[in-house]
Amino acid sequence: MVEGRQQARIGTAPAEDAPDPNFMTSLARGLSVIRAFTEREPNLTIADIAKITGLPRAAARRCLLTLMQLGYAGSDGRTFHLKPKILALGYSFLSSAPLATILDPLIEQVSAAVQESCSAAVLDEDDVVYIARAATKRIMSVGLNVGSRLPAYCTSMGRVLLAALPEAELDAYLSRVPPKPFTERTITAPDALKRELERVRDRGFSLVDQELELGLRSVAVPIRTAAGTVVAAMNVSAQAARVTCPEMEVQLLPHLQRAAEEARVLLVRARGI
Known part of the structure; x- marks a missing residue:
């Protein structure tokens, strides 16, 4: 059986120390947060996200709140989940x-x-x-x-x-x-x-x-x-x-x-x- 959190961790750690001056750490963090959600774990707390991605809790929180403001994530007050708008990101790849x-x-x-x-x-x-x-x-x-x-x-x-x-x-x-x-x-x-x-x-x-x-x-x-x-x-x-x-x-x-x-x-x- 494939564990959801194990799947999410694969390749999600952002390259915080990337030497490339064009590398956007904030974007890498946001993408790692999105990839933390899986079918087995569609609802995650800030602590869950921080553990899965290796991000500080404060950084995980900012990413989640940004995704919420953009309509890509939602929350029940304690846990967070992805919203249907996130499908537009995958569709951009499939359609092109x-x-x-x-x-x-x-x-x-x-x-x-x-x-x-x-x-x-x-x-x-x-x-x-x-x-x-x-x-x-x-x-x-x-x-x-x-x-x-x-x-x-x-x-x-x-x-x-x-x-x-x-x-x-x-x-x-x-x-x-x-x-x-x-x-x-x-x-x-x-x-x-x-x-x-x-x-x-x-x-x-x-x-x-x-x-x-x-x-x-x-x-x-x-x-x-x-x-x-x-x-x-x-x-x-x-x-x-x-x-x-x-x-x-x-x-x-x-x-x-x-x-x-x-x-x-x-x-x-x-x-x-």
Whole structure:
């Protein structure tokens, strides 16, 4: 199970000591406060925000009050919550990003064909971030939507994206991110994880068997440009009790591979790459 506060902390600490004179600490703090809210913890106190983000309580309070004045947050007098206006920030990305626009109908197509949940994600810092999703049913204990974040090392899409990194960047990731066991099946040894990523690179897809959550299997493929650059990943998730690993490769993987090829062609038309 993915803990809400653990998710929120990933990549939220503002670079207070950034040497760049153009860096706006106040903006970084405000964004870290926004990212502290999750589906599991939609209502937070000032103390909660300060603990999750690492900000002083006074700074957390000022950020929250500013968000309230701008209409992005609300309060019941003790706890704070995000308001619907915050969706405009995410919509700005989705409406201007051809990648999400291109992948959304393809994901719907794959999901309808296999009758399983299908998603697309990109690598953001040390996590995968969902940019498109078609869910046939809820198969995880935590709800996933566009904007959801999950650790890259134990998810099929994350492994596809990590496997595409240059060697130096991958080594930096492995030394920076200590893998934690979500289940007894989670690969946590750095050497074993690197070997698995090499296997993913050789096979061209990743199949993760109950490493993020027991009872959940997932298979993913990379989304490439015409030049071969991996820009995203697409996966299908299914309940382990219903679909075996070999069945995922035979029955689900070909649908993903066809969609990935179609996405490559559409990206060329949209971006000329």
